[in-house]
Structures are given as structure tokens and as C-alpha cells.
Amino acid sequence: MGYPNFSVKDLPENERPRERLMQMGASSLSLSEIIAIILGNGYSGEPATSLAQKLVMKYGDANDIGKLTAQELLAVKGIGVAKACKIAVCFELARRLSGGQTIKSKEYTSASDIHNLVKPYLLHREKEHFVVVSFDTRRRLIAVDNLSIGTVNESLVHPREVFKTAINRRASYIALVHNHPSGDVSPSNDDIVVTERLLKASYTMGIPVVDHLIVTDNAYKSVISSEMVSALK
Numbered sequence: 272m273g274y275p276n277f278s279v280k281d282l283p284e285n286e287r288p289r290e291r292l293m294q295m296g297a298s299s300l301s302l303s304e305i306i307a308i309i310l311g312n313g314y315s316g317e318p319a320t321s322l323a324q325k326l327v328m329k330y331g332d333a334n335d336i337g338k339l340t341a342q343e344l345l346a347v348k349g350i351g352v353a354k355a356c357k358i359a360v361c362f363e364l365a366r367r368l369s370g371g372q373t374i375k376s377k378e379y380t381s382a383s384d385i386h387n388l389v390k391p392y393l394l395h396r397e398k399e400h401f402v403v404v405s406f407d408t409r410r411r412l413i414a415v416d417n418l419s420i421g422t423v424n425e426s427l428v429h430p431r432e433v434f435k436t437a438i439n440r441r442a443s444y445i446a447l448v449h450n451h452p453s454g455d456v457s458p459s460n461d462d463i464v465v466t467e468r469l470l471k472a473s474y475t476m477g478i479p480v481v482d483h484l485i486v487t488d489n490a491y492k493s494v495i496s497s498e499m500v501s502a503l504k
Contacts, residue, residue, distance in 0.1 A: 288320065303327045306336075309357050314349030322349045337362035338395045366391050378410045382482050385446045386491040389415060393450040393486055401428050401449040405442035406481070413440050423449050428465050430472035437478050445473075447483040456485045456492035466494045 288304035297305070306323035313319040326347055330336045336358070344355035368391070379385055385404060393400055398420050405413040416436050419427045437445045447469065449462075458466075466483045473480045483494040 302333055302336075306358065309361055310350075310354050311357075317349060322347075326350070333362075334395060337365070338397055366394055376411060379404075379406060379412060379446075380410055382484060382491065382493045382496070385448065385482060386484055386486060388412065389448045389484070390486060392417070393448070394488055396450050397452050399423055399449055399452065401447070403433055403436045404446040404448060405437055405440035406444040406446070407441075408443040410444060410481070413442055416440070423459075423461055423465055428469070430469055433469055434472060434476045434478060437476070442478060444479050444481050446481050448486060449484075450486050452487075454487045454489075456487055456490050458485055458492070458494045462494055470495070 288300055288308050291304070292300055292308065300308075303320065303323040303326070306326060307319040310319040310323060313322050326336065326344075329347065330339065339359070341352070341355040341359040344350050344358055345352070350358075377384075379388060389402060389404060392402060392415055399422055400417055401419045401423055403416045403418050405416070407413055418432060418436060421427050433445070433447070447466070462483075462485065469483070470480055480495070482496075485492045485494060
């Protein structure tokens with residue numbers, strides 16, 4: 272017969288992460304204590320603090336845990352769908368907030384501006400994500416939309432879907448961005464083909480593509496600025 276789940280409330284008061292947070296602030300908590308609060312309760316006789324410690328010992332620091340998908344988190348005994356989703360969503364929120372203060376009144380006029388804007392969305396991703404960034408007439412941000420996940424090619428990134436997103440957002444301009452988890456910002460042949468196809472479509476649609484960036488955790492490169500597609504600019 273199984274044992275009832277243990278909660279952080281079952282610990283002595285001075286060892287409870289939630290109480291420590293209230294008394295000393297969130298910055299006083301260790302990574303495992305933060306995760307224990309997110310988990311809320313443990314599993315079959317194992318308190319949430321112990322389960323959180325196992326997770327940290329298995330995968331390492333916050334950056335490594337933050338790369339895990341909800342599906343991968345299910346591999347840890349005691350973490351079910353609800354707990355996996357909570358952890359994954361918390362790290363996703365942290366990624367989005369890590370971009371600092373994105374001010375919608377800012378005008379994004381350079382590749383560097385666009386890179387700084389989208390980097391938090393693509394940081395530490397283990398698969399390629401292709402995003403469409405929509406801007407108004409003054410190149411101010413409207414929205415960042417994740418269009419596809421997987422290696423960028425013509426089947427995954429179709430002009431129809433890109434410009435449907437732009438039209439739905441009432442964009443005057445768009446930027447295209449995708450990451451290379453390998454850490455190499457060099458454009459692939461597929462990157463060039465997709466860029467050329469989308470540039471041609473942009474002339475027909477009347478919604479200019481201001482740039483297509485390839486980003487990694489530490490660098491970025493403009494595909495449109497490369498010699499391979501410069502003739503289409």
C-alpha cells in the first residue's frame with residue numbers, strides 16, 4: 272500500500288521553503304527550494320524538497336533544467352504531467368522575462384535591436400524555433416509569434432503561414448528569426464532558400480521583411496545581409 276504524499280508543510284517550520292521565502296525573500300532560496308515550492312507536494316512518502324533535490328542532482332543547474340521539455344521531465348520518478356507542466360511553464364516565463372524591459376514604444380531599426388528583442392524567446396532551445404516578429408509603421412513591436420519548431424525548410428516555413436500571421440497582426444513590417452542550437456550562425460542551404468522565397472512573397476504581399484536573423488545563445492547573423500541573398504534585397 273502506498274503512503275500519502277508528503278508536502279513541504281510536513282517539514283520543520285524553519286526548513287520549509289515557503290516560510291523561508293516569506294521571512295527572508297525569494298532570493299534566499301536555493302534552486303531546489305524554488306522547485307519544491309513549484310511542485311507543492313511530493314510522491315509516495317518523499318517530500319517535495321527531496322524530489323526537487325533529486326531533479327537538481329540529476330540535471331544540474333537552472334540552465335540545464337530549463338532546457339527540459341515537459342515530456343523529458345516525466346522521466347523523473349514522482350513528476351507527473353501536472354508537475355512537469357508547472358516546471359516547464361515557470362522556466363518559459365523566466366525566459367520571456369529575462370529579456371528585460373521590452374518597451375513597445377521602442378523603434379527596432381537594426382539587426383542588433385531585433386536580436387536583443389528575440390533572444391529571450393530562443394535562449395537555451397534544443398530544437399530550432401522559427402518566429403515572426405511583427406512591427407507597426409514606425410517599426411515598433413506588435414508581437415512575436417512562434418511559427419514552427421524543427422529544422423527550417425520549405426515544408427515547415429511556408430509564405431502562406433508567415434504572411435497570415437503578419438496580416439492577422441496588422442503588421443507593416445516583419446522580421447524573421449530562428450535559432451541554431453548547434454551554436455553555428457552560418458546559414459544552411461535551406462535557410463537561404465526559405466529566405467529567398469519569403470522575400471519574393473513579401474514584394475507581392477506588400478509587407479517588407481526587414482531581416483532574417485539566425486541566433487545562438489551568444490551570437491547572431493543576418494541571412495539577408497549575406498552575399499547569397501543580397502541580390503534579392
